Amino acid sequence: MTTPTLQNYHGSLKQALGDDFLRQTLDNFAVQYRANRQLIFADVNEKGLIAEIAESKEASLDHLEELYAQFREQAAKKGITVHRAATAKEAQELVCQLAKDYDCKKIIKSKSMTAEEIHLNHALIEAGLEVTETDLGEWIIQLRHEGPSHMVMPAIHLSRYQVADVFTEATKTNQDSDISLLVKVARQELRAKFVEADMGISGANFAIAETGTFAICTNEGNGRLTTTLPRVHVAICGIDKLVPTLHDALRVIKVLPRNATAQAITTYVSWITGALECQRTGTGQEKKLHIIFLDNGRSDLIKDTKCRQALRCVRCGACANLCPVFRLVGGHRMGYVYIGAIGLILTYFFHGHERAKVLAQNCIGCETCKDICAAGIDLPTVIQEIRARLNEEYGSTMDSALLGKVLQNRKLFHTLLKFGKWAQLPVKKGRYIRHLPDIFAPYQGFRALPAIADKAFRDLWPSIKPPEAPGALKIGVFAGCAQDFIYPRHLKAAVDILARLKVNLEFPETQSCCGLPVQMMGQRQAAIATAKGNIEAFQPFAPDYIVTLCASCASHIKSHYADLLAKENLGEQVKAFTDKIIDFSSLLTDVLKVKPETFVNNQERVGYHYPCHLIRGLGVVEAPKTLLGMSGQYLPSQEEDSCCGFGGTYSMKFPEISGVILENKLKRFEEAGVTCLVTDCPGCFMQLDGGAQRKGGKLKVEHMSEFLARHLAK
Amino acid sequence: MSTINTAAVDLFVAKAKPVTIQIKEVSSLSEALTLTLEICEQKPLGKLMLPVKDPDAPRKKTLAAPALAAESWDYLVKEGEKKGFEMIRDNLRQYLAGIDVAFSVATMGIADTATSVLESLSEDERLATMICETHVVALPKSKIVSDSYEAESYLRASMTKDRNFIAFVSGPSRTADIERVLTLGVHGPLELFVALINE
Ligand code: SF4
Ligand code: SF4
Numbered sequence: 001m002t003t004p005t006l007q008n009y010h011g012s013l014k015q016a017l018g019d020d021f022l023r024q025t026l027d028n029f030a031v032q033y034r035a036n037r038q039l040i041f042a043d044v045n046e047k048g049l050i051a052e053i054a055e056s057k058e059a060s061l062d063h064l065e066e067l068y069a070q071f072r073e074q075a076a077k078k079g080i081t082v083h084r085a086a087t088a089k090e091a092q093e094l095v096c097q098l099a100k101d102y103d104c105k106k107i108i109k110s111k112s113m114t115a116e117e118i119h120l121n122h123a124l125i126e127a128g129l130e131v132t133e134t135d136l137g138e139w140i141i142q143l144r145h146e147g148p149s150h151m152v153m154p155a156i157h158l159s160r161y162q163v164a165d166v167f168t169e170a171t172k173t174n175q176d177s178d179i180s181l182l183v184k185v186a187r188q189e190l191r192a193k194f195v196e197a198d199m200g201i202s203g204a205n206f207a208i209a210e211t212g213t214f215a216i217c218t219n220e221g222n223g224r225l226t227t228t229l230p231r232v233h234v235a236i237c238g239i240d241k242l243v244p245t246l247h248d249a250l251r252v253i254k255v256l257p258r259n260a261t262a263q264a265i266t267t268y269v270s271w272i273t274g275a276l277e278c279q280r281t282g283t284g285q286e287k288k289l290h291i292i293f294l295d296n297g298r299s300d301l302i303k304d305t306k307c308r309q310a311l312r313c314v315r316c317g318a319c320a321n322l323c324p325v326f327r328l329v330g331g332h333r334m335g336y337v338y339i340g341a342i343g344l345i346l347t348y349f350f351h352g353h354e355r356a357k358v359l360a361q362n363c364i365g366c367e368t369c370k371d372i373c374a375a376g377i378d379l380p381t382v383i384q385e386i387r388a389r390l391n392e393e394y395g396s397t398m399d400s401a402l403l404g405k406v407l408q409n410r411k412l413f414h415t416l417l418k419f420g421k422w423a424q425l426p427v428k429k430g431r432y433i434r435h436l437p438d439i440f441a442p443y444q445g446f447r448a449l450p451a452i453a454d455k456a457f458r459d460l461w462p463s464i465k466p467p468e469a470p471g472a473l474k475i476g477v478f479a480g481c482a483q484d485f486i487y488p489r490h491l492k493a494a495v496d497i498l499a500r501l502k503v504n505l506e507f508p509e510t511q512s513c514c515g516l517p518v519q520m521m522g523q524r525q526a527a528i529a530t531a532k533g534n535i536e537a538f539q540p541f542a543p544d545y546i547v548t549l550c551a552s553c554a555s556h557i558k559s560h561y562a563d564l565l566a567k568e569n570l571g572e573q574v575k576a577f578t579d580k581i582i583d584f585s586s587l588l589t590d591v592l593k594v595k596p597e598t599f600v601n602n603q604e605r606v607g608y609h610y611p612c613h614l615i616r617g618l619g620v621v622e623a624p625k626t627l628l629g630m631s632g633q634y635l636p637s638q639e640e641d642s643c644c645g646f647g648g649t650y651s652m653k654f655p656e657i658s659g660v661i662l663e664n665k666l667k668r669f670e671e672a673g674v675t676c677l678v679t680d681c682p683g684c685f686m687q688l689d690g691g692a693q694r695k696g697g698k699l700k701v702e703h704m705s706e707f708l709a710r711h712l713a714k
Numbered sequence: 715m716s717t718i719n720t721a722a723v724d725l726f727v728a729k730a731k732p733v734t735i736q737i738k739e740v741s742s743l744s745e746a747l748t749l750t751l752e753i754c755e756q757k758p759l760g761k762l763m764l765p766v767k768d769p770d771a772p773r774k775k776t777l778a779a780p781a782l783a784a785e786s787w788d789y790l791v792k793e794g795e796k797k798g799f800e801m802i803r804d805n806l807r808q809y810l811a812g813i814d815v816a817f818s819v820a821t822m823g824i825a826d827t828a829t830s831v832l833e834s835l836s837e838d839e840r841l842a843t844m845i846c847e848t849h850v851v852a853l854p855k856s857k858i859v860s861d862s863y864e865a866e867s868y869l870r871a872s873m874t875k876d877r878n879f880i881a882f883v884s885g886p887s888r889t890a891d892i893e894r895v896l897t898l899g900v901h902g903p904l905e906l907f908v909a910l911i912n913e
Contacts, residue, residue: 079877191763195764213873265882273880
């Protein structure tokens with residue numbers, strides 16, 4: 001098997017981006033899925049259930065060996081033989097051996113991601129067995145000799161015409177492209193396979209320890225036939241599918257189909273307790289029933305405190321559905337066997353670091369997946385952790401040239417230069433680069449890139465610091481690199497507004513980068529040192545709040561500092577600091593309670609782009625809309641909360657993807673008829689403004705602070 | 715379990731609609747059987763999914779009810795044969811090319827997902843309900859609970875005491891694997907009727 005290099009990965013991304021059918025399909029799906037998901041979750045407590053699933057899955061992982069022993073005992077009593085396979089190879093061999101022992105020639109399968117994980121079909125065919133997938137999507141891709149492009153909808157990348165071609169070839173009869181007719185072809189062709197098969201192979205969504213029951217969820221009913229017709233049934237699942245009680249399974253079923261396909265439940269859930277009669281073996285005989293629990297790295301992953309949450313996954317596939325990267329390039333480029341956010345992670349653990357090396361880079365960190373994960377997994381954080389490990393293992397070689405350039409561009413990340421291998425990078429004379437090196441031009445054509453401001457905010461501060469306001473709130477300003485050095489005007493506008501609202505402002509000079517960019521690059525030590533420095537910088541001032549105009553800084557500080565600094569013996573200091581961090585919009589609405597009178601509203605048609613780190617990172621939804629409603633005519637637009645494609649260094653690494661995301665994003669605002677687009681993060685601003693400039697600059701882009709300052713009442 | 719939770723029944727009916735389950739109200743099991751005969755009569759003759767020796771030979775419609783109690787079965791056979799159906803009680807493996815209608819009785823209903831709970835120890839019943847074109851499930855209203863947690867203690871007991879094959883059936887067999895277009899009847903039934911028995 002060849003492993004992808006960054007270069008051929010870019011090639012295959014480009015190819016996918018040129019597949020209009022794929023993009024249109026995934027885009028339509030994302031839009032419909034989002035709406036349907038919301039409806040189907042309306043009658044259950046989504047967040048509550050997800051939290052319970054996360055908790056119960058964690059508890060199961062803690063007691064997996066006991067659960068396995070219990071399941072084995074219960075299942076054995078009821079005629080099921082239980083096996084355990086340490087590796088993919090062992091599992092393959094087990095199934096082949098069972099086929100031999102029971103003299104099986106023909107095998108049918110219902111869908112199993114675990115079987116895909118171990119490339120079971122491949123092994124069975126090598127062993128001379130005939131294998132037929134019976135899930136329609138799986139059958140289609142089997143006929144095309146390719147892997148799934150989505151965990152729940154494996155053939156979502158194909159059109160009806162392509163399916164008709166495949167069926168024409170398979171049946172040697174010309175097939176119409178009418179979908180209902182194609183489905184009938186499958187019904188007919190596969191029925192014969194069911195009847196002939198000696199062995200049925202299924203997955204299992206749950207293995208319930210208390211009763212030795214396992215359950216299979218399907219919509220097509222192929223699971224029910226696969227487990228009933230052949231005389232031998234082999235179920236295969238990861239050891240992570242063990243749950244203590246029926247209740248745990250019922251709970252997951254309340255979420256899994258809702259999250260997977262926006263159904264309240266899959267059409268069929270089969271609960272198999274023990275081996276039952278099978279007339280195929282002769283009257284009164286029992287079915288030969290085996291279940292294989294696959295380890296394949298799972299036991300080690302359980303001990304991996306940072307990443308083990310990935311084992312909570314219930315395989316709903318949802319983390320791909322709304323992912324901005326998946327939507328553009330599909331599952332064959334956004335995963336290996338497992339697809340989407342979880343695919344980036346599981347590839348690393350189940351299919352080797354080499355294979356994950358390039359793949360793990362392709363995440364913008366927008367947190368969309370985390371927001372809807374059925375098991376409450378913090379997917380982007382685990383992806384970042386894997387990236388850090390890959391960097392440690394391989395060095396940053398995989399993208400070092402480009403990363404180096406990024407770094408030079410970001411000399412403003414001055415603190416970064418103090419650390420490790422970055423220290424010896426050539427430093428240009430003077431404090432900042434005024435313009436980006438030309439070398440970026442070929443990659444970055446999709447947007448204009450900003451120059452460094454003539455005067456950084458830290459240099460402006462002494463001359464714009466507002467007078468003290470005795471007795472009023474003390475508010476610290478956390479500038480963040482981008483606004484300190486590139487967009488000091490955002491901060492200046494905020495200072496104007498806050499001065500009007502009469503608060504005490506302070507800008508501690510020794511603050512620096514929040515540390516997110518270095519964390520994203522996997523430079524953990526640098527991330528820790530910057531975090532510590534920032535806490536120390538604000539200590540003497542003892543502010544009531546610390547405001548930042550950068551949603552990414554705010555979200556990084558709030559969600560990662562505690563973890564990063566866990567071993568630094570800083571005690572309560574860390575929490576005291578992170579609790580005070582607040583985004584600019586929320587400070588104005590929730591703390592300072594601004595009134596419409598503060599602004600002149602001339603009904604400017606304004607749209608809003610939600611930074612990922614604001615809406616998902618900090619959970620801020622209403623504040624920006626409230627402010628824009630006071631100061632202009634706020635016009636909602638489609639998917640205003642979807643990622644703009646920036647993602648810091650991501651847009652440098654994968655400009656082809658970032659550019660298309662941006663294009664789609666700007667189109668939606670144009671459709672909504674806005675003349676000014678506002679956001680709350682300098683990263684998003686850089687991306688959106690750069691894109692709007694490239695398009696001729698008709699759409700004005702502003703930070704919230706600029707828009708409000710422009711509408712401040714005299 | 716003889717009282718009827720009307721709120722749960724209403725919920726079941728409401729949730730059945732979007733998943734294309736066809737709800738019928740009947741007063742007794744025998745009325746459910748009569749309904750099944752009518753459904754069989756009205757549907758077109760089923761298609762065969764396996765090659766047969768003489769595809770043009772005249773065929774009877776087929777109706778299977780493997781797990782039905784003797785008394786009800788006798789009634790069904792008598793009435794079915796009057797209508798010219800082939801009535802099937804066992805040996806379903808002889809009919810894998812497909813049958814027209816399967817009838818079964820649910821042991822429980824779960825309202826919030828419009829689920830019928832089938833406990834099919836008999837292979838014949840499992841096969842009949844999958845190879846039929848139309849599946850009719852009889853479900854006494856008194857057996858309908860609001861959600862799966864309410865069914866939990868019953869289900870657990872049934873899984874604990876012995877071997878079992880329980881199925882939650884919440885609609886006809888469906889797929890959306892080609893261009894995400896919802897299509898019914900990929901492997902199993904093309905339509906599902908639930909006859910709610912008023913008891
Ligand atoms: S964080 Fe965003 S880009 Fe990354 S995997 Fe999740 S949804 Fe995709
Ligand atoms: S990681 Fe979460 S969202 Fe993704 S498949 Fe697993 S449970 Fe579903």
